[in-house]
Amino acid sequence: xxxxxxxxxxxxxxxxxxxxxxxxxxxxxxxxxxxxxxxxxxxxxxxxxxxxxxxxxxxxxxxxxxxxxxxxxxxxxxxxxxxxxxxxxxxxxxxxxxxxxxxxxxxxxxxxxxxxxxxxxxxxxxxxxxxxxxxxxxxxxxxxxxxxxxxxxxxxxxxxxxxxxxxxxxxxxxxxxxxxxxxxxxxxxxxxxxxxxxxxxxxxxxxxxxxxxxxxxxxxxxxxxxxxxxxxxxxxxxxxxxxxxxxxxxxxxxxxxxxxxxxxxxxxxxxxxxxxxxxxxxxxxxxxxxxxxxxxxxxxxxxxxxxxxxxxxxxxxxxxxxxxxxxxxxxxxxxxxxxxxxxxxxxxxxxxxxxxxxxxxxxxxxxxxxxxxxxxxxxxxxxxxxxxxxxxxxxxxxxxxxxxxxxxxxxxxxxxxxxxxxxxxxxxxxxxxxxxxxxxxxxx
Amino acid sequence: xxxxxxxxxxxxxxxxxxxxxxxxxxxxxxxxxxxxxxxxxxxxxxxxxxxxxxxxxxxxxxxxxxxxxxxxxxxxxxxxxxxxxxxxxxxxxxxxxxxxxxxxxxxxxxxxxxxxxxxxxxxxxxxxxxxxxxxxxxxxxxxxxxxxxxxxxxxxxxxxxxxxxxxxxxxxxxxxxxxxxxxxxxxxxxxxxxxxxxxxxxxxxxxxxxxxxxxxxxxxxxxxxxxxxxxxxxxxxxxxxxxxxxxxxxxxxxxxxxxxxxxxxxxxxxxxxxxxxxxxxxxxxxxxxxxxxxxxxxxxxxxxxxxxxxxxxxxxxxxxxxxxxxxxxxxxxxxxxxxxxxxxxxxxxxxxxxxxxxxxxxxxxxxxxxxxxxxxxxx
Numbered sequence: 001x002x003x004x005x006x007x008x009x010x011x012x013x014x015x016x017x018x019x020x021x022x023x024x025x026x027x028x029x030x031x032x033x034x035x036x037x038x039x040x041x042x043x044x045x046x047x048x049x050x051x052x053x054x055x056x057x058x059x060x061x062x063x064x065x066x067x068x069x070x071x072x073x074x075x076x077x078x079x080x081x082x083x084x085x086x087x088x089x090x091x092x093x094x095x096x097x098x099x100x101x102x103x104x105x106x107x108x109x110x111x112x113x114x115x116x117x118x119x120x121x122x123x124x125x126x127x128x129x130x131x132x133x134x135x136x137x138x139x140x141x142x143x144x145x146x147x148x149x150x151x152x153x154x155x156x157x158x159x160x161x162x163x164x165x166x167x168x169x170x171x172x173x174x175x176x177x178x179x180x181x182x183x184x185x186x187x188x189x190x191x192x193x194x195x196x197x198x199x200x201x202x203x204x205x206x207x208x209x210x211x212x213x214x215x216x217x218x219x220x221x222x223x224x225x226x227x228x229x230x231x232x233x234x235x236x237x238x239x240x241x242x243x244x245x246x247x248x249x250x251x252x253x254x255x256x257x258x259x260x261x262x263x264x265x266x267x268x269x270x271x272x273x274x275x276x277x278x279x280x281x282x283x284x285x286x287x288x289x290x291x292x293x294x295x296x297x298x299x300x301x302x303x304x305x306x307x308x309x310x311x312x313x314x315x316x317x318x319x320x321x322x323x324x325x326x327x328x329x330x331x332x333x334x335x336x337x338x339x340x341x342x343x344x345x346x347x348x349x350x351x352x353x354x355x356x357x358x359x360x361x362x363x364x365x366x367x368x369x370x371x372x373x374x375x376x377x378x379x380x381x382x383x384x385x386x387x388x389x390x391x392x393x394x395x396x397x398x399x400x401x402x403x404x405x406x407x408x409x410x411x412x413x414x415x416x417x418x419x420x421x422x423x424x425x426x427x428x429x430x431x432x433x434x435x436x437x438x439x440x441x442x443x444x
Numbered sequence: 445x446x447x448x449x450x451x452x453x454x455x456x457x458x459x460x461x462x463x464x465x466x467x468x469x470x471x472x473x474x475x476x477x478x479x480x481x482x483x484x485x486x487x488x489x490x491x492x493x494x495x496x497x498x499x500x501x502x503x504x505x506x507x508x509x510x511x512x513x514x515x516x517x518x519x520x521x522x523x524x525x526x527x528x529x530x531x532x533x534x535x536x537x538x539x540x541x542x543x544x545x546x547x548x549x550x551x552x553x554x555x556x557x558x559x560x561x562x563x564x565x566x567x568x569x570x571x572x573x574x575x576x577x578x579x580x581x582x583x584x585x586x587x588x589x590x591x592x593x594x595x596x597x598x599x600x601x602x603x604x605x606x607x608x609x610x611x612x613x614x615x616x617x618x619x620x621x622x623x624x625x626x627x628x629x630x631x632x633x634x635x636x637x638x639x640x641x642x643x644x645x646x647x648x649x650x651x652x653x654x655x656x657x658x659x660x661x662x663x664x665x666x667x668x669x670x671x672x673x674x675x676x677x678x679x680x681x682x683x684x685x686x687x688x689x690x691x692x693x694x695x696x697x698x699x700x701x702x703x704x705x706x707x708x709x710x711x712x713x714x715x716x717x718x719x720x721x722x723x724x725x726x727x728x729x730x731x732x733x734x735x736x737x738x739x740x741x742x743x744x745x746x747x748x749x750x751x752x753x754x755x756x757x758x759x760x761x762x763x764x765x766x767x768x769x770x771x772x773x774x775x776x777x778x779x780x781x782x783x784x785x786x787x788x789x790x791x792x793x794x795x796x797x798x799x800x801x802x803x804x805x806x807x808x809x810x811x812x813x814x815x816x817x818x819x820x821x822x823x
Binding site: 302306309315321322324325326328329330332333334336337339340343353354356357358360361411413414415417418419421422423424425426427428 | 699703706707714715717718719720722723724726727728730731734735736737738739741742752754758759762763765766769811814815817818821823
């Protein structure tokens with residue numbers, strides 16, 4: 001999730017038209033056949049049919065944010081890299097990318113169709129690579145980097161060799177991202193970066209970072225910003241885990257101290273980094289469909305929550321039934337909304353503004369379900385009593401406040417809906433015309 | 445028990461339908477006209493009713509072709525209902541076309557359908573449904589109104605039916621009553637012996653309600669007596685799916701009205717829509733409406749039995765809950781965005797507020813629709 005409006009990938013005029021003369025399976029039918037054959041060979045199909053929750057059976061841990069020991073975390077990332085490499089070797093690593101960088105040059109529809117197919121298989125979660133790196137930074141490099149940089153990094157990223165992170169937010173630049181204070185000072189053919197980034201997901205696994213820096217403080221804040229691609233192994237880059245309220249450390253602080261970045265790693269023109277940043281934020285793919293098989297999806301479901309109602313002896317409790325019905329009504333209707341977005345995409349039409357509503361509903365539904373579960377569990381939510389499906393909700397419950405903040409707070413999302421979808425006037429900014437003029441490190 | 449849909453309109457046809465209903469209503473049933481007719485004796489504009497039937501054929505949309513209709517389904521009907529809701533058009537549309545025709549279809553009584561559906565489709569017969577009794581509860585069995593078999597295929601009804609939509613002026617009443625074989629549906633014609641019809645003062649002046657008193661009133665069985673519960677359950681899916689379309693149409697009108705006002709109304713030297721307090725209210729209304737719109741659409745697709753749609757019982761119950769809540773929320777926020785002016789009689793906001801509350805309650809209200817949703821899932 002980002003502070004931007006959901007990106008609307010250019011959809012093909014005709015779902016069956018190929019955007020590449022070289023692609024062999026450009027028709028959707030042929031592509032589906034090819035992708036299914038690949039998946040059948042390299043992955044196991046998930047059991048079909050409705051996964052009915054049987055109370056007390058299976059894993060009861062429910063966490064939106066992983067909270068695993070480093071070695072488990074590392075193993076998962078390794079598995080993600082390996083699966084991405086397998087995909088890439090078989091032509092599914094970058095379905096929409098240009099062929100000169102290892103892509104297939106097929107349409108966003110092909111990409112979507114592949115995701116739908118893959119969701120039916122038990123494969124490693126590649127979110128650590130794809131959500132930010134391939135989904136947002138890849139398109140930015142493609143649009144704004146020099147040719148040799150594209151050649152050097154894009155194939156590596158889409159092969160799973162280079163994970164990329166966003167060095168965007170700072171202590172003084174959260175919702176107001178254009179307020180970044182990390183300084184970039186030119187020194188011959190290099191730039192020297194100094195500053196502090198925060199809330200950086202996947203930085204502890206990343207080979208690459210995209211840093212948004214202040215190159216000219218004498219200009220108004222949206223100007224005077226320059227973006228760079230930063231090799232995370234450079235001297236002066238320090239990644240420190242940031243422990244969040246769930247107890248785990250999914251995010252990081254990244255300190256940049258006299259980090260020397262070659263000028264050819266600059267993205268876009270000098271002082272034009274805001275536009276580059278917008279490319280990144282706009283590249284987020286409309287999240288439709290969903291994974292449907294993770295522990296969160298399993299728990300925040302009709303099957304689980306109704307099983308819980310019974311298990312807690314609340315089947316005849318009018319108040320609990322009412323609350324459950326309210327949560328399930330929203331959950332089911334949001335599911336309908338997502339299915340309709342998906343149908344729109346599969347029909348080859350651009351999705352409408354419903355995706356921004358879907359995002360707000362997602363965090364609302366998860367929070368509502370967590371609090372409902374806590375209410376049904378009652379005092380056993382307070383401590384680990386050993387009872388299945390009770391205390392285990394604490395991780396999701398503690399994770400839900402983040403969903404209203406990360407990638408653009410709920411308030412920023414509502415501004416976007418208000419301004420871009422409904423056409424309401426912007427709040428008059430008090431600091432958009434004045435020079436930024438922030439001494440390094442003193443923004444708050 | 446599905447009603448076969450013989451025709452499915454494409455996206456362009458649906459858009460054409462939407463535009464023709466919208467332009468007719470913009471032309472003939474704007475707010476000032478709505479206010480005029482809602483206070484008239486008849487309660488609606490008979491010429492608008494005629495034009496909806498003759499020029500667009502709205503009344504016939506979801507009636508099967510062999511009974512004089514256009515043979516479309518709930519999806520197409522929903523397009524028209526969104527427009528009727530948007531403009532708060534007074535008239536017996538919901539009562540006759542949705543409930544009356546819906547009951548005839550749900551009961552699957554061929555001879556009754558052949559006798560009455562062509563008239564309903566043409567807009568010349570006005571039918572309505574009488575289920576609720578003096579306790580005000582929507583139910584599908586356990587009626588105090590009794591049907592007595594009075595010779596061959598002839599019945600008489602005794603009891604009182606309340607909160608009957610457009611009772612005054614209807615030609616045909618579908619009345620739910622208990623029989624020795626279980627609950628059944630019966631047809632009573634206006635002017636029947638022992639039938640007394642009284643109008644009631646209504647919360648929503650664009651949606652009239654009345655009461656029926658039946659004293660030894662002759663009636664014809666609709667379908668097999670004893671099958672009333674199944675028919676009413678089936679009808680409820682169709683009716684709540686239809687209501688959902690009307691609700692989202694009206695709610696969208698509220699959102700558009702609120703956004704337009706927030707852009708134009710200046711306080712503290714700037715349009716109030718630039719203040720986050722107001723902007724976020726509008727964004728919340730938008731979010732609720734998008735979800736409600738999806739639920740209404742899915743319910744219509746489900747009732748039409750489209751292959752990738754969820755079960756009709758689920759989708760209709762979800763839509764009824766979600767659209768009722770959304771419309772009520774949006775209607776309230778519309779008044780809040782408008783401030784004092786939104787509380788005046790002259791402003792249309794209260795008409796939407798009234799419609800929202802009536803729509804939310806007419807099939808039982810929140811306690812009933814949430815419980816029904818769980819029941820549909822077997823919880």
